[in-house]
Amino acid sequence: MKMFSQFFAIILITFLFLGGKSFAQDNEQPLLIVSFNMVSMSNMGTVSRIADSLFVPILKELVDEGMIYSFGQFNHAWGDEWNYNMWYTAKDMASFEKFWDEYVKRGSERHPGSFAAVTKYFNAHKDNIYTIRNQYSLPPQ
Numbered sequence: 001m002k003m004f005s006q007f008f009a010i011i012l013i014t015f016l017f018l019g020g021k022s023f024a025q026d027n028e029q030p031l032l033i034v035s036f037n038m039v040s041m042s043n044m045g046t047v048s049r050i051a052d053s054l055f056v057p058i059l060k061e062l063v064d065e066g067m068i069y070s071f072g073q074f075n076h077a078w079g080d081e082w083n084y085n086m087w088y089t090a091k092d093m094a095s096f097e098k099f100w101d102e103y104v105k106r107g108s109e110r111h112p113g114s115f116a117a118v119t120k121y122f123n124a125h126k127d128n129i130y131t132i133r134n135q136y137s138l139p140p141q
Contacts, residue, residue: 030069030132031090036082038124044075047084047121054111055118058103067099082126089132096129 039047059071069089076083090096107114
């Protein structure tokens with residue numbers, strides 16, 4: 001339970017960095033996309049090293065270019081077997097799809113075979129896409 005509280009606290013803090021933008025004011029349907037993965041504990045370090053060195057720099061570029069609002073990783077602390085997980089926030093589904101195509105393109109061009117090098121460690125994988133309906137954040141200081 002504590003892990004989920006921490007996860008949602010991280011999401012809330014992330015939205016603070018959106019410059020106080022109110023999604024409701026723009027009539028947008030922002031998304032939280034979560035990719036859950038089961039990885040053997042003995043392979044967690046390998047998967048993290050590959051992702052940190054190859055994928056995180058590309059994801060940072062795509063955030064800086066405004067293709068998505070944010071991304072992050074959260075690992076299993078207590079609970080179920082979904083222990084290596086990523087999240088992304090996007091303006092809407094069309095924006096996310098455009099981001100995802102560009103992300104896969106850059107990753108494949110810069111590091112051929114890198115996606116297969118990581119996913120071979122996934123015993124199972126699932127994605128969930130949530131709409132963000134209500135948001136509360138502290139006003140900018």
